[in-house]
Amino acid sequence: MKDIESRQDLELLMHTFYQKLLKDEDINYIFTDIAKIDLEHHLPIITDFWEQNILNTGSYKNNVLQIHQDLNTKIKLSEEHFSIWLRYFEETVDVFFSGEKANNIKTRALSIATVMKIKLA
Helix, strand or coil: CCCCCCHHHHHHHHHHHHHHHCCCCCCHHHHHHHCCCCHHHHHHHHHHHHHHHHHCCCCCCCCHHHHHHHHHHHCCCCHHHHHHHHHHHHHHHHHHCCCHHHHHHHHHHHHHHHHHHHHHC
16 A cells, blocks of 8 residues: 555545545535535545645645634534544545555644634634
8 A cells, every 4th residue: 555645645535535434424514515515626625635745746825724713613512423434534544545644644633623712712
């Protein structure tokens, strides 16, 4: 299995991850009913975020914490929500990739989720 090497790898990861996440009734309503994300619009933006964080390229300019703080005012993001998100994220990474960057993206996802839980509490 190969490591994450390109934007195309991240696009595959994000597309597959969100397809799984949006099938889970315990969390999908946050994206569909509360945040009302347009997946076609959202995927390139979230790919920019991870490309910048993992490949040190990309053009992500948004404040990821502020976006989630705004969402948290609409619905309280719980420990369970973060656990579900992380589980699908890590599982999806592990399906396609292994290596330093694959481990790095899982570690960063855990770190970001941990900081968000603290800041949103």
